[in-house]
Amino acid sequence: MTGTANDPVDVLIIGGGASGAAVAWSLADTRMRILCLEQGDWVKPTEFPTTGRDWEARQYGDFSVSPNRRGLPEDYPINEDESPIKIANFNGVGGGTILYAGHFPRLHPSDFRVRSLDGVADDWPISYETLEPYYAQNDEMTGVAGLEGDPAYPPKSVQMPPLPLGRTGAMLGGAMNTLGWHWWPSDAAINTQTYDDRAPCINLGHCLHGCAQGAKSSTDGSYWPKAIRARVELRTRCRVRRIETDSDRMATGAHYVDPDGVERFQPAAIVIVACNGVGTPRLLLNSASEQFPEGLANSSGLVGKNLMFHPYGQIRGYFDRKLDAYRGPRIGAWSMEFYETDASRGFVRGxxxxxxxxxxxxxxxxxxxxxxxxxxxxxxxAGFRRLFEHSAGMVSICEDLPEEINRVTLDPQLTDSDGIPAPKITYRLGENSQKMLDHSIARATEILKTAGAREITVKSPMPSAGWHLLGTARMGLDPQRSVVNDWGRSHDVRNLFIVDGSVFVTAGGVNPTSTIQAIALYVADQIKARLHNLFD
Amino acid sequence: MTKVTASAFDDVQRETLRAIAAAMIPPCRESGLPGADDPAIIGDILASAGRDTAALVGVLDALHSAAGGNLDALRSAEHGSVLATFRAENPALAGVLELVIAQCYYRDDRVLLIIGMEPRPPFPKGYEIEEGDWSLLDPVRARGKIYRDADDGRAS
Incomplete structure (x- = not known):
């Protein structure tokens, strides 16, 4: 493949979302020449839905979480016909952090020792203690609101007071107390006071579709301004077609399509992939060559396999009392009561x-x-009046176990607007996940009834909840059973790194963004510490 | 911003939509709420169907056909009606109708004022919510640690 060649860079990062921004910022202090290619563009806060009277309608338009629904030029189509859970993502500077809820839990220590503790899946090659300093660093960069002392976690700090409980939190917290079950204000990537020159939350209530106030921390406002001030270059509307390699099995750079539709080649000494659990395997599989016929970095055959979502159950109750309704962040509190394995429940993990x-x-x-x-x-x-301003509930975020049958492959026909083969998702809910979902629905029903719900509705699994895309280029010490090593470097290509959710060995049962970013910062530190022999 | 799509609909489809909208959300004399067939709301629906335009055209044609071209047969959603049967048999397509109609009905100034909302976008004024009483967490604190240590896996 040919294309106009650019000046070489030291580090090429592909993807400007949660992890790409973090790794770019961290590497900037090396003074290496760092370039990030992002297929989407900057998003203007003035364009977010809450600035308009049609704010609710627009969650189904340009700010839909579904790339297939959005269908914008920067989106690539995804064949998800063979999955009951549909992909949610965002392509632009900030990536998924533009449309996430800002729920910001860490994994728990036990999540890194799943095989040892529960006899399933695999242990991670790193531990909670390995990542803890990077969780803390990421929290500082992000700005986390919360309340210290949560007995579901080892001690950790927060930057700001928690989000308000509101009527909803008070009611559900009271129900949890009646049942004797754990609950706690969520760690939230949402400012409750001015932090890092970003304004506090004013309860717009539509966080999932972009925060016009800028109170929700997304990497376009947190990491990127600092990375760019430190001379990282971010080129938007540049879609990478494939990563190129040489006869030494080293990455030499990437072919991409620039905003004018011109094919270009970007030479680089180090290539870092940060496209998350669907985009990363898609790119690696699209980078197959004579030397790497099954796809780049895929000698294990595991690129694209072990796709893990978090199957979500949604349980909503309707109450006689008036609640917060559309006001305030959708999140507010969490419960880890059913997080750790209890064999009596009929499933492992939680x-x-x-x-x-x-x-x-x-x-x-x-x-x-x-x-x-x-x-x-x-x-x-009359029906509307009974429901409006009278609802509250929860989602259960269930740990999915890695199974090779759940995977990302290349669709044989479907392509994006640049003719690049699109991903196909093949996924079915495992037996353990289904039991866990059922358990979560039953316990949630108990909670809502205790709180006084007169009607309860359930969606299980939530079909449009494929936010968390994990496991498709897993981390490990054995090159036959993993794609990258314990510091994010490809086993097969010594100057290729992966820093996103695809390296997760197991999924845990919480939102993954803080862990994804902690891993990106950890890998960046590993690169910096090994610069003298990085390619050995 | 919302794309203007009104030109995608012919006269029959517009009249079919008007009949269905009235059947779905009729006016309420008691509260003063307009019906969803109010001219301003219908105009908004036609102009802003956006990504649902093609699906909506298909649904309107299908329902017009199911009613044998008799719009009066679409003015009721009662059990056994054409609309009720269609809803039961095509929940996804009924969902398209519900979305395109509700998203315009529930942003009309008159409707918002009657249901108790200010007719404005959330930003920049925002909203207030109650801070709450954090002493509610005392029982959770009292119970103590619930996470497992990774080294031996014992829950406390």
């Missing part, structure tokens, strides 16, 4: 609850009609 506030009027009406609680016709208005 899940967390992420408690959630209510809905705006459009979502109340559409959810109510879909659930049969708001009729069409004469009863519509």
């Amino acid at each position: 899940y967390c609850y992420q408690f959630s506030r209510g809905l705006g009027p459009v979502s109340t009406a559409t959810a109510g009609m879909a659930d049969g609680l708001i009729p069409w016709g004469e009863g519509h208005h």
Whole structure:
């Protein structure tokens, strides 16, 4: 493949989202020439839905979490026909942090020792203690609101007071106390006071579709400004087609399509992939060559395999009392009561609850009609009044175990607008995950009834909840059973690194962004510490 | 921003939509709420169907056909009606109708004021919510550590 060649750089980072931003910022102090290619663009906060009267409608448009629904030029299509859980992502500077909820838990110490403790899956080659300094560094960069002392975690610090409990948190917290179950204010990547020149939250309530206030910490506002000031170059609307290698089995750079549609080649001494659990295997598989016929870095055959989502159960209750509704961040508190393995439950591993506030009027009406609680016709208005401002609930975030049958491959027909083969998802819910989901629904129903819910609705698994894309280029010490080593370097290509969710060995049962970023910072530190013999 | 899509619909489809919207969300004399067939709301729906335009056109054509071209047959959502049967048999397509109609109905100024909302975007004014009483966490604190140590796996 040919293309206009650019000046070489020391480090090429592919992807400007959660992990790409973190690794770029951390490496900047080396004074190496660092370039990041991002297929999307900067997003202007003035364009986020909450700036308009049609704020709810726009969650189904350009700010939908589904790339297939958005269909924007920077999006690539995904064949998800063979998966009950559909992909959620965002392509742009900040990546998934633009549309995440800002729920910011860490993995737990036991998550890194799954095989040793519970006899399933594999242990990670690193531990909670390995990542702890990077979790802390990432929290400082991100700005985390929370309350210290959560008995579900080893001691850790936060930067700001927690998000307000609101009527919803007080009601659900009271129910948890009645049941004697753990709950705690969530660690949130949402400012409760001015932090790092970013304004505090004003309870816009629509965090999942972009924060116009800038109170939700996304990497376009946290890491990127600092990385760019430290002379990292970020080129937007540049879509990487493939990574190139030479006869020494070293990466030489990447072919990409620039904003004018011109094919270019970017030479680099180090290539870092940060495209997350679907984009990363897609790129590696698209980089197959004579030397790497099964895809780049794929001598193990595991690139794309072991895809883990977090199957979500959504449980919503409707109450007589008036609650927070559309006001305030959707998140607020979590429960780790059922996080650690208890064999008596009939499954291993566990899940967390992420408690959630209510809905705006459009979502109340559409959810109510879909659930049969708001009729069409004469009863519509009475049905709406019963639900609007009277709902609260939770999602259960269930740990998925790695199974090779769950995978990302290249679709034989589907391509993006530049003709690059698109990914295909093949996924089915494992037996352990299904039992866990069922357990979480039953316990959540108990919680909501204890809180006084008069009606309860359930979605399990939530179909549009493929936010967390993990495991498709797993980390490990054995090159036959993993794609990257214990510091993120490809076993096969000595100057190729992966820093995103694809390196997860197991998924844990919490939102992964803080761990993804901690890994990116950890790998960056490993690179810096080994610069003199990085390619040995 | 919302794309203007009104030109995608012919007169029959517009009248079909009007009938369905009235059946889904009729006016309420008691509260003063308009029906979803209010001219301003119908205009908004037609202009802002966006990514759902093609699906909506398909649903309207299918329902017009199911009603034998008789729009009066689409003015009721009662059990046994054309609309009720369609909803039961095509929940995903019914969901398209519910979304395109509700997303415009529930942003109309008159509707928002009656249901108790200010007719404004959330930003920049935002909203207030109650801080809460953190002493609620006392029982959780009292219970103590619940995570497992990774070295021996024993829960405390």
